Amino acid sequence: MKQKIKKMIIQAVTDAYEKGALPSSEFPEVEIEVPRIEAHGDFSTNISMVMASVQKMAPRKIAEAIITHLKDPDNVLEKTEIAGPGFINFFINTFSWHPVLCEIHEKDMEYGASNIGNGKKVQVEFVSANPTGPLHVGHGRGAAVGDATANILLFCGYDVQKEYYINDSGRQINTLGRSVFLRYKTLFGQETEFPEDCYQGDYIVDIATEIKDEKGDALLAQDEAEAISYCARLAAKNILSGIREDLESFGVVFDNWYSEQSLFDSGSVDAMMDHFRTRGSIYEKDGALWFKTSDYGDEKDRVVVRQNGLTTYFASDIAYHQDKFTRGFDRVVDVWGADHHGYIPRMAASIEASGRDKNQFDVILVQLVNLLREGEPVAMSTRAGEFITLQDVISEVGRDAARFIFLTRHYESPLDFDLELAKKKTNDNPVFYVQYVHARISSILRKGRERGINMSEGFKTSNPSQGQASEISEILRTLKEPEEIQLIKAMTRYPETVEISGECMEPHRITYYLMNLASAFHAYYNKHRVLADDPVLTSGRLYLIMAVQKIIRNGLRLLGVSAPEKM
16 A cells, blocks of 8 residues: 555656646655554655755645645545645545455465565574583574574575584684583592683583593593593584574574584685785784784774684684675675674675675674563573573473564664563463464354354455455455454555565564554454354454464564464
């Protein structure tokens, strides 16, 4: 409907100019808004005020010219009015909202899909936690954001790949191996000093015990560096396996798992160094190698090889991102924790230094999660050592609640996650509030079938027969209550919500929309009986709520949340 009004305005402005009612052919982009106050109409535009300086006319005079030349071939307008300094308000007649229901039923699973991506290849890399410990609740929010963002981009016509970057090289992996080896030694009664920078969790003891059971005391006789390397490899493999399991239980499946170590094994890091040294982007200073990131907007140059000859994480990250573009991605999206904010300029600089547009690189920064129980901060988990694990949360509240609540706020805002609220089967729980709409409609449909009403076969809107088209038209005319029209209006906004969510990469927009749609449904359901005495009215209302159910299902699917038939 919004696009239809926009086309009508563009045509009216064009006709007004051609017939001399407007002096200039220079027209701005037409912006249509939904007024916050219902009395101001269904749609509104400020085009008259935007055009005033070019047309050299009073905005209200421009508005009058537009309305005079407005054509409404489909009779969708009940009336138009000029408000304030020159706003044009459009009021849609009741029956013009009905066709959207036919569209929803016809498109079904594809309602809300678009092709704004035009098949462009996008890689979304997220979580990418070091395999040095279990995933914590913060990783869970990043996983939900990354996975939902990828789902929405795919639904918007992009060719999307989900990737996990395994940080299986460098100092942290060595620290992991040392942590396990020290715990391994204590299992044989050897007193050892356990440094603060080592990993403290009980999972380290579990891995050390596993090595003891498999190897006995063999590692004690080995060269310590070799023993630590063995412990590091086994521990990283063990932890990464647990990470995969946790993510799968969270509904996250990656298309590709990419090893940092493979960049060194394949020579990609060395090749990157040679390439940028040849171009003059890498130089030597004080015995180290530096990347000229300051030439591309970073506040200073960055070290890629230290004085001791060891590469920094930045070096492998440069090679990794170069490889992403070599694999043919038009755009790469990284989902990072908010504490990595300062890393963005140097990464963007390295991409620009390679001759690519830095706008092909996007970073989503995910803020912290404050875990609560009935409003009070949750004590740290003794099992996990230093944090609440993602698996702890999934086990307690379930995957659906965890994913939905992680997505209820913009990822740049801190999130309060109350475990007790997430388990409640009340309207205070946002995921229950939305899922219950889907389940309630399923219940209504079951009761309808018990009465002999089977809607699943009754309304085929794809190439309907003349009789079916007439039947649909008849039942649509019964939908005229204010709450019914409000519900349909809410449904018309779903495709635009998905599109904006994809363009801005903001999945919380879907969550917020679904809660508003659920609110509109509850307001309708509490006032009107769906299974009415009048069979035609009943059919119309079933047709309406089935459309609601399809949008709820579609939206939840994008978020990675189920749409239950019963609750």
